[in-house]
Amino acid sequence: MHDSFNELKAIDEDQSNTVFRDVTLLALSGFVAIVLLLLPWLNLKTKQEIIKEPVGSVIIELFWPNDIDADLDLWVRGPNDGPVGYSKPSGIVFNLLRDDRGLAGDYTPLNYEISFTRGITPGEYQANVHLFKHDTSKSKIQATVSASLVTPDRNYRKQILEKTFYLNKEGKEKTILRFKLDNNFKLVSGSVNSLRKSLIGGL
Ligand SMILES: [Ca+2]
The missing domain is CATH 1.20.5 (Single alpha-helices involved in coiled-coils or other helix-helix interfaces)
Incomplete structure (x- = not known):
């Protein structure tokens, strides 16, 4: 049991x-x-x-020949912001690092202006160049604008666009680059153009 x-x-x-x-x-x-x-x-x-x-920056650079004593101005505009250039060097999106006036008051031999953003915002970016003051020769100036994306903490830099153009008339403002970036910091397909839109006219 x-x-x-x-x-x-x-x-x-x-x-x-x-x-x-x-x-x-x-x-x-x-x-x-x-x-x-x-x-x-x-x-x-x-x-x-x-x-x-918001990671990294959009950088827009303007280069013109170092031996030309002309004052070119880079004007940029980021998404939902106003124009940024020598007389208004800070915006919500962009900051102009320096106004290069050619050979005058310059510590470097470079003729170079650069604007950069704090963070990469989706939307339309634009870069115009204004020939503020020509040199005495009044000859045609070849210049280049390039747009790059950088991520400083990852040591990453990639040029996404570059355009070479000519200016020869003092006071002339040209639209060089317009493009859109999407949420993934990629160029929106078909968005790149140079359709004229003044950035200094609205100031
Ligand atoms: Ca300048």
């Missing part, structure tokens, strides 16, 4: 262990299934968070 009681008890324990294992496995597989189902959404959320983070 005593033995059979022990036997019954052993069977009970076996059954309850099996039930316990089954329930645990079921719960575990359910949890794994939920995690697997949620995984794409978790990834998407992370991507969206990265997109919203």
Whole structure:
């Protein structure tokens, strides 16, 4: 009698262990299934968070020959901001580092102006160049505007656009580059153009 009681008890324990294992496995597989189902959404959320983070800068540079004593001005405009140039060097999006006036008052031999953004905002960017003061020769000036993306903490720099053009009339303002960047800091396909739009006219 005593033995059979022990036997019954052993069977009970076996059954309850099996039930316990089954329930645990079921719960575990359910949890794994939920995690697997949620995984794409978790990834998407992370991507969206990265997109919203303003990382790096858009840099727009203007170069003209170092031996030409002419004053060219780079004027830029970022998304939802006003024009930024020598007489208004700070905006919400862009900052002009320096107004290069040719050979006058210059510590470097370079004829070079640069504007950069704090963060990369999606939307339209524009770069105009104004021949503020020509040199005495009044000959045609070849100049170049380039646009780059940089991420300083990752040592990343990539030129996305470059355009060479000519100016020869004092007071002439030219639209050199207009382009759009998307949420992933990529050029929007078909957005690059040079359709004339004054940036100094609205000042
Ligand atoms: Ca200048």
